[in-house]
Amino acid sequence: MSGENWRQERKTLLATLGPPLFWLTLFFLVPLAVVWAYSFGRNVGLTEIEISGTFANYAQAIQPLYLGIFFKSMLMAAACTVICLIAGFPVALAITFAPDKAKAWLLLAVMLPFWTNLLIRTYALIAVLRNEGYINLTLGWVWKQVGLVLNVPPFVPLEMLHNNPAVLFGLVYVHLPFMVLPLYAALDRLDRSLIEASLDLGAGHFRTMMLVVVPLALPGILSGVLITFIPALGAYLTPDLLGGPDSQMIANVIERQFKRANDWPFGAALSFLLLYLTFVMVAVQALIQRRRGAR
Amino acid sequence: MSSKPPIISIEGVTKRFGDHAAVDDVSLTINEGEFFALLGPSGCGKTTLLRMLAGFETPTEGTIRIDGKDTDGVPPNRRPVNMVFQSYAVFPHMSVADNVAYGLKIDGVAKAERDRRVEEALALVQLEGFGGRMPDQMSGGQRQRVALARALAKRPRVLLLDEPLSALDAKLREAMRFELASLQHKVGITFVMVTHDQDEALALATRCAVMERGRLIQLATPSDLYEFPNSRFVADFIGTVNMVEGTLKTDNPTEAIIATKELGDVYIDHAVLGNEGATLYLALRPEKISLFRRDGVVPPKLEDCPEGYNVVAGVIDHIAYLGSESVFKVILTNGRQMLVIRPNLTRWDQEDFVEEQPVWLSWHACAPAVLAG
Ligand SMILES: Nc1ncnc2c1ncn2[C@@H]1O[C@H](COP(=O)(O)OP(=O)(O)OP(=O)(O)O)[C@@H](O)[C@H]1O
Ligand SMILES: [Mg+2]
Numbered sequence: 001m002s003g004e005n006w007r008q009e010r011k012t013l014l015a016t017l018g019p020p021l022f023w024l025t026l027f028f029l030v031p032l033a034v035v036w037a038y039s040f041g042r043n044v045g046l047t048e049i050e051i052s053g054t055f056a057n058y059a060q061a062i063q064p065l066y067l068g069i070f071f072k073s074m075l076m077a078a079a080c081t082v083i084c085l086i087a088g089f090p091v092a093l094a095i096t097f098a099p100d101k102a103k104a105w106l107l108l109a110v111m112l113p114f115w116t117n118l119l120i121r122t123y124a125l126i127a128v129l130r131n132e133g134y135i136n137l138t139l140g141w142v143w144k145q146v147g148l149v150l151n152v153p154p155f156v157p158l159e160m161l162h163n164n165p166a167v168l169f170g171l172v173y174v175h176l177p178f179m180v181l182p183l184y185a186a187l188d189r190l191d192r193s194l195i196e197a198s199l200d201l202g203a204g205h206f207r208t209m210m211l212v213v214v215p216l217a218l219p220g221i222l223s224g225v226l227i228t229f230i231p232a233l234g235a236y237l238t239p240d241l242l243g244g245p246d247s248q249m250i251a252n253v254i255e256r257q258f259k260r261a262n263d264w265p266f267g268a269a270l271s272f273l274l275l276y277l278t279f280v281m282v283a284v285q286a287l288i289q290r291r292r293g294a295r
Numbered sequence: 296m297s298s299k300p301p302i303i304s305i306e307g308v309t310k311r312f313g314d315h316a317a318v319d320d321v322s323l324t325i326n327e328g329e330f331f332a333l334l335g336p337s338g339c340g341k342t343t344l345l346r347m348l349a350g351f352e353t354p355t356e357g358t359i360r361i362d363g364k365d366t367d368g369v370p371p372n373r374r375p376v377n378m379v380f381q382s383y384a385v386f387p388h389m390s391v392a393d394n395v396a397y398g399l400k401i402d403g404v405a406k407a408e409r410d411r412r413v414e415e416a417l418a419l420v421q422l423e424g425f426g427g428r429m430p431d432q433m434s435g436g437q438r439q440r441v442a443l444a445r446a447l448a449k450r451p452r453v454l455l456l457d458e459p460l461s462a463l464d465a466k467l468r469e470a471m472r473f474e475l476a477s478l479q480h481k482v483g484i485t486f487v488m489v490t491h492d493q494d495e496a497l498a499l500a501t502r503c504a505v506m507e508r509g510r511l512i513q514l515a516t517p518s519d520l521y522e523f524p525n526s527r528f529v530a531d532f533i534g535t536v537n538m539v540e541g542t543l544k545t546d547n548p549t550e551a552i553i554a555t556k557e558l559g560d561v562y563i564d565h566a567v568l569g570n571e572g573a574t575l576y577l578a579l580r581p582e583k584i585s586l587f588r589r590d591g592v593v594p595p596k597l598e599d600c601p602e603g604y605n606v607v608a609g610v611i612d613h614i615a616y617l618g619s620e621s622v623f624k625v626i627l628t629n630g631r632q633m634l635v636i637r638p639n640l641t642r643w644d645q646e647d648f649v650e651e652q653p654v655w656l657s658w659h660a661c662a663p664a665v666l667a668g
Binding site for chain 1: 449
């Protein structure tokens, strides 16, 4: 009976897991393995790559120039993550405590930009930030009104595009939903009576937040941080379109190796360095989670 | 005692959620040192009333005074009351000792004093030595005691308890019941407890408020609730009862007769103070009825049946043996079913009652509570 059951279950398991597994292997793992192999190879012709097992590409990748860009990317991603956390926490909190009817709409509002093409969103941001953009138009109009009564110098549009703050702004804009959703999931799961107990025992809202809500939401905060940091670290489009000459991030460098420089082995090595970094972060998070669970 | 002002006074309090009144014009006072129980069926507004005392809900109308002060606009963290939550709400990320110390830390109590009071509170609930444990290493009953210790450590004026024992199994609940009572004795804090378990309320409370659909129906001592219910709802809700409808036939200062279809004329040895012909209800508790064998046709002689006067004939339909007592389902000759409870005073039934046995039912003239509605 139980053997029969098991066999049946295995069939269902195979039927449901099979196609996605096949898909994953064919279109993700195999190409990944190819690129991984490239990272140990060298260019022999214009299109030919010899997998020679060399570490030269990795050696090149950890030269100060590239390490600097790695470091810069991490700084950018970290700043984006911190801003997302600070901005996202109150948002997640507000959604958690909103009336049930409003909740779905608020979540939709958070998700909506998420479902819009990244390119379109980025161009929309450009339309807002550029010299003739909506912010500058508004400021210019206000300036003109002020000029009617006061004697002011002519309006100079603010340079808000093609610099590092623009990239950071774009990264935060793109990655905020990544932070809000796990935070919301963690906060929503929180037992309300714990918050009430804290208030009842004399703590105000701030101390309740710091002593009860944040510690209990920590797993959610951790996964929110990771889920935001990793894609922000690998951001390509945002620094490409919003950044200036000094705001390139590691993904832009990688892209250059594959396209303009036509140095696939080096690009592969850079890519895998980024991937290893991600693995380490995920492993650390799993370890922390495990330790909390074991306690 | 009566010279002291009440610790809690609830004046005309109504709480509406939308257009549904969860608590409907409730007024009552609770005295210092009382063990006060809020009793009622599910959804009658007990928790809502308790949460208004704690400050988690604000009354739509009316005033709540705690220790003489109007609580309007006073947040939960500034009220001299503490709550034991139904789900315990023990902080899962803190050790037992840290849980108990939480409120004291917030109040800025110095470490040495704090440690002493944590120890004291844990000892009070018999959890000495458990301070280092995490809540998920504790049983349900132990966690409940942590919640109790945590609230008591703050030495509140009033302790609010929302169904504190409902999550425990029957045995533990009974044990904790006694512990709660002795604890309240020891600390002398006013307890306000919500429960839908009437046994719990009767066993613990000095006074009980019975609620129904948001309204306060009766406020009395447990024995008064049981023996002198003011309505059919209370008589029915507290314990079991045989309810019989009748009309007032005669009403004198010293006696009354109520005519019923099911029990015939019922003699009452006190005045009812109603209009003759008015519809009344007799609430007759099962343990206040005596059973006699009815082997002949003559009713028992008055001296055999000291409770006298009210006698009806029936046949035992079913006997439920419950250990300390037995519940008899008796069918009267007119088909009406009556419940009778007899304590099992001896190890086997001296009267040898069996199912199908014809019996006389008899009760004292002051046994039934006479209710107007
Ligand atoms: N926040 C709320 N919003 C809307 N209705 C509520 C809310 N809280 C309680 N109610 C309603 O008020 C009524 C009383 O609820 P309450 O929780 O006080 O009942 P209770 O007597 O504690 O019942 P139980 O024994 O089941 O705990 C119920 O009908 C409930 O649906
Ligand atoms: Mg309740």
